[in-house]
Every structure is written in structure tokens, then in C-alpha cells.
Amino acid sequence: MRRSYVMLGLAISWILVMVGSVNAIGANWGTQTSHPLSPSKVVRMLRDNGFQKVKLFDAEDATLNALRKTNIEVMVGIPNELLRSLATSMKAAENWVAKNVSGYVSDGVNIRYVAVGNEPFLSSFNGSFLQTTFPALQNIQSALIKAGLGNQVKVTCPLNADVYQSPSGQPSDGDFRSDIRDLMLTIVKFLSDNGAPFTVNIYPFISLYSDANFPVDYAFFDGTSSAVVDGGATYNNMFDANHDTLIWALKKNGFENLPIIIGEIGWPTDGDVNANLQSAQKFNQGFMKHISTGQGTPMRAGPINAYLFSLIDEDQKSIQPGNFERHWGLFYYDGQPKYQLSLGRNSGIVGAQGVQYLDKKWCVMKNSVSLDDSKVAPSVSYACANADCTSLGYKTSCGGLDARGNISYAFNSYYQMNDQDDQACGFNNLATITNKDPSMGSCRFQIGILVEDSAVSLRVSFLLVVTVVSFLLILM
Numbered sequence: 001m002r003r004s005y006v007m008l009g010l011a012i013s014w015i016l017v018m019v020g021s022v023n024a025i026g027a028n029w030g031t032q033t034s035h036p037l038s039p040s041k042v043v044r045m046l047r048d049n050g051f052q053k054v055k056l057f058d059a060e061d062a063t064l065n066a067l068r069k070t071n072i073e074v075m076v077g078i079p080n081e082l083l084r085s086l087a088t089s090m091k092a093a094e095n096w097v098a099k100n101v102s103g104y105v106s107d108g109v110n111i112r113y114v115a116v117g118n119e120p121f122l123s124s125f126n127g128s129f130l131q132t133t134f135p136a137l138q139n140i141q142s143a144l145i146k147a148g149l150g151n152q153v154k155v156t157c158p159l160n161a162d163v164y165q166s167p168s169g170q171p172s173d174g175d176f177r178s179d180i181r182d183l184m185l186t187i188v189k190f191l192s193d194n195g196a197p198f199t200v201n202i203y204p205f206i207s208l209y210s211d212a213n214f215p216v217d218y219a220f221f222d223g224t225s226s227a228v229v230d231g232g233a234t235y236n237n238m239f240d241a242n243h244d245t246l247i248w249a250l251k252k253n254g255f256e257n258l259p260i261i262i263g264e265i266g267w268p269t270d271g272d273v274n275a276n277l278q279s280a281q282k283f284n285q286g287f288m289k290h291i292s293t294g295q296g297t298p299m300r301a302g303p304i305n306a307y308l309f310s311l312i313d314e315d316q317k318s319i320q321p322g323n324f325e326r327h328w329g330l331f332y333y334d335g336q337p338k339y340q341l342s343l344g345r346n347s348g349i350v351g352a353q354g355v356q357y358l359d360k361k362w363c364v365m366k367n368s369v370s371l372d373d374s375k376v377a378p379s380v381s382y383a384c385a386n387a388d389c390t391s392l393g394y395k396t397s398c399g400g401l402d403a404r405g406n407i408s409y410a411f412n413s414y415y416q417m418n419d420q421d422d423q424a425c426g427f428n429n430l431a432t433i434t435n436k437d438p439s440m441g442s443c444r445f446q447i448g449i450l451v452e453d454s455a456v457s458l459r460v461s462f463l464l465v466v467t468v469v470s471f472l473l474i475l476m
């Protein structure tokens, strides 16, 4: 009798584990924003949307504190700029682990991975981090072991898919990029020896962006007229083919079974002709459906472990890769969903709760000002350089505006960025404040949000505790 209950219990937990392993999807939480939502609001969003894993690019105190006792699995990141000191000093690595891992783990943050660097071998970094990444990885691993966290917390190094390639385009011809092949094999062996996963970021959007001849339908998951046939396997989407190019590279070098994490995958919604709500919805929903079967890819059966890129738009990201870079979020800057998406549960995604907006007012170009006014061009340049004009341009969300609309958009972006300060709607008297929403069609003229200072609220709750305690003491 008892035994059958135990068996039933085991069966139920097994089913839960299986369901969990198929459906558990992670999110990348970046913080390069001028007006971040408070960490507690973002953590609430993660939970409300069923994200069980989060990947961070840093070890910010407020962020990690908000993740305490949530049970959300955390991958905490080390920015590339820190690699040199961590590579050259074991003491620095130990301090980093003590401050940024051990302390939080004992406080109930479920840290499972440390991401050492972020795409450090990207070609555009010109080899800046080639010497420091592996020694930093080694030192952090030693520091984790020394801190008694060797089993619980694994190191990894999120790499761009440009670390491997296939000259023929067939996955079976895959191998690591020749200029870094030896280094990659050293890293792969190290990860394997330490039971750590290989983390790779795969971006069909970038392939489409950088190659005019890339077959559009091959970037998505709905079938393609450009399938890649590779021996017995047929690839109908770039994700599978790219993933399996990595599996072949690993297999050829004796690491066929190394666990893989998809560190970033997603599609931007603005800033490029291929970046829009429909395509992003199609890609992300297609990906979720693809991994929900739990079948894996032709070269590796089983669940795919992935983190969507990304949670919320980041208006301070460098646009060196392209204007789309600030628009990868599933959610806008204010935590509201951009489109409907099912993450494997019954409901669609839900936005942040309790976001406080500034007043319903916008800064626009005065009707009386002529387009030929010589002050217009420098004012627009100034606004765009200091705010965000990445939604202006060919086939972007505000690409349909006329010249006056363009100028107003730039002015308003600067005005909201500066928290609706009257001075920020000056522009040599070219601009004025209006209560009439200038948004039209797909083009949204934003309203800024109020930034909650978490330090302030901490101070307030501390004061409250002190007051209550002193009150109790007086009573005694």
C-alpha cells in the first residue's frame, strides 16, 4: 500500500520533471537602459510569465537581491572588461566569487552558472580577449571549488556562433574557426572535465541582416524551399543546422556529449526592414513550438535548454551592430508585451505590474517653425545622439513619418529621456509641449516612466524597521 503511494509519487514527480525540462525557458535580463524597471517588478514579470531561468550580464546587487528565495535559476555574468584582472589574479577571482556568488547563494539566490565573459571571441573585438578568457575561466572555476560550490555552480563562457563554421554550409563539415581552433579545444576540454556546459548564442536574424541572399523562410520554423540536406538529415531551419554544426565540431574533436545551452536566441522588433512585430512573433513562437516537442535536432535528441533574448528593450545599448540592437525585448521599455506569445503555458505573456508613467505630454516641433530653419538639423542631431532615434529609418516602426514627424519624434525622445524636463523641450525655440498624442499607425511616441530608486525604498523600509523597533523598546 505504502509502496504504491511512493511509486505514484515518484511517477508524478518524474512527469513534473519531464514537463519542466521540456518547457523550462529562460530569459536574458540586460540592464543597459536609461529608465530601468525596478528589479522587484522585473522578477515579478519573470514569475508571472513562468520563466524558471534567468541570464544576467553582470552581478548587480539590486538584481541579485530581488532574485532571493524565488527559486529562479540564475546565470550570473562577468563582463569582458573584468576578464584581464580575473585572469591575472587568483585573489581577484576568489574575491569575485566570494562577493558575487557565495554571498548570494547563502542568501537564497539560486545561482547555477557563472558566465565568464560575453561573446569574447566575436570577430569585431579584434582578439582583445583571446589571452584572458581561458585563464579567467580557470581561476573562477578554482575559486568556486575553493568556496565549496564546485558541484552546485558551473562555469561557462557564452560564445557567439561565429566560433565555429562549415565551409560547405552542411553541418557535418562543421569545425571550430581556424584562427581560434586550438583555444576552443582547450576550453571545450576544460568545460568537459568540469561537468560544465558549452553556451552558444544563435541568431538567424543576424544571418538575414548581413546576407541579402539568405533565404528568409530558412530563418523561421515553418518549412523552407531552401532545405539543407546533409547525409541522412534534412534541415528546414537555420537554428537546427547551426546547432548541429556545433555538435559536429564537438564530435570531431571527441566531445560529442558536451551539454549545450542556447544562451541567447530571439528576434528584434524595430530598427531594420526585417525587424518587426510580425517577424519577431513568428520566430519566437516558432522556436517555442519547435523546442516544446522535446525532440531536439537531428544530431542531438532531447530537450533544448535555451534563454530568449531578451526580456525588455534596452535603449542604451550600442547601435554599432545595427539600429535593431535596442529592440530585442519581448517587452517594451515599460514592461508591456509587444505581441502575443505563448511560452508553453495556457496564457499569453503578461506585462509588468504597477508601472508609473510620467504625465501624458509630448514634445513636438512647433507648427510655426519652417523645415528650412537652419537650427533644425543640428537640434535633431543633438536629440538623436543623446536619446534614441532607432525607430526612424527605412521600414521601421516610424519609417512612415513625414519630415516634421521625424523631427518631432527626435525631440520627444530627448524630452522623455530627460524625464519631461521643460528645458529638454527647448531646442532653440523650435519645440513645444503638447497634450495630444502624436503617435500614429505603428509609430509610438513614448511617455517616460518613473524610475523607482531601490536604494530609496530600502532606506525607507530600514527607517520603518528602526521606528517600529524603537517603539517596541519604549513600550517595554
Ligand SMILES: *[C@@H]1O[C@H](CO)[C@@H](O)[C@H](O)[C@H]1NC(C)=O
Binding pocket: 058, 059, 060, 078, 079, 092, 095, 096, 097, 099, 100
Ligand atoms: C562583483 O561584480 C560587480 C559587477 O560586475 C563588480 O563590479 C565587482 O567588482 C565584483 N566584485 C568583486 C569583489 O570582484
Ligand SMILES: *[C@@H]1O[C@H](CO)[C@@H](O)[C@H](O)[C@H]1NC(C)=O
Binding pocket: 124, 125, 126, 128
Ligand atoms: C577593431 O578594429 C576596427 C578596425 O580597425 C576598429 O574600428 C574597432 O574599433 C576595433 N574594435 C575593438 C573592440 O577594438
Ligand SMILES: *[C@@H]1O[C@H](CO)[C@@H](O)[C@H](O)[C@H]1NC(C)=O
Binding pocket: 392, 393, 394, 401, 402, 403, 406
Ligand atoms: C526621417 O528620418 C530618417 C532617419 O533619420 C530618414 O532616413 C528619413 O529619410 C526621414 N524622413 C523624412 C521624410 O525626412
